[in-house]
Amino acid sequence: MILPAPLQDLINAFERLPGIGPKSASRLAFYLLRAQDNLGQDLADALDGFKDKLAFCSECFNITTAGRELCEICDDSRRDASIICVVEDALDVLSLERTAGYQGRYHVLHGALSPIEGIGPDDLKIRPLFDRVARGDVREVILATNPSMEGDATALYLSQRLVGENLRVTRLARGLPVGGDLEYADQNTLLRALSGRQDMN
């Protein structure tokens, strides 16, 4: 059966999303077709030109509303400007904010160093980070890149470049995930958990 074009177009578009295969794409399209509420149209409206309505913060390169110079966080004077948490992606800012355990500012690199993929320091927002540090009001940089090969390489690169500046450079602790099971932890994680063991008193 050749599906009606509007339906096939929709299925094709859904299929291009990450983690959505042909069957899920069909299911989503037919769900929207059956849905009593206006979800399909709401989604269309939310998607329509949404990229143009967004911009990057000129300070930390987090996402902000188009037309605004700074993001929500850089614009908030209650946030501690002397601590910068460096992340690969704006989505990581969201994750860290959900913990409600951090009151400093951020810096979004928009990627990680990857010689294999040809991504060097100039492809990331690394220069603006150094500029922020050079202004002198920063006393700690937390490197919160992903615990992957690229993330570690990026953290190493940054820490080497930041040595000599009058500041503390830290990175997120490695160890067992909370709620996890020791027997399921991989060797590297266990090794990091061992070497990074902390005094209990």
Added chain:
Amino acid sequence: MILPAPLQDLINAFERLPGIGPKSASRLAFYLLRAQDNLGQDLADALDGFKDKLAFCSECFNITTAGRELCEICDDSRRDASIICVVEDALDVLSLERTAGYQGRYHVLHGALSPIEGIGPDDLKIRPLFDRVARGDVREVILATNPSMEGDATALYLSQRLVGENLRVTRLARGLPVGGDLEYADQNTLLRALSGRQDMN
């Protein structure tokens, strides 16, 4: 952090889709933000008013393009009009068509009988099915409702009402995993179920 409104709206819309939780919704929205191609806009265009561009076939209630009287299948004179395969949903037509093992016509009920949810015969496209059969050119009705309690009840109801008509009433073979969902069945299972269909009377 309060996300920029256009981004939060998009995440909220994605979250309303079945099988997509808060984290997947954020991930999809940020993916679209980063995507180099025009996927976000393509999806917006595909969704915009797509319901209005579709209609139901006046014969079998399958989905067709708005403005057309019949669907692709009812309009195809090569398809055997003497066999009607009764399914709950238009998505089931798609699954059966993918097997390329059926050359008859369909009838889409748009649901299944469910006393618990208050869905009775009059809420489904059952009357039009009887009308098609009454016209006398049908020699077999294949009941291809889901192998669930509601699907079985619907098949039983239909088979009892169709007894006495001069036709064969069959249902899909029990090759389908019980408790499963027809649209998720793989092609081979569906093909077996088609070729092994059994008489109900």
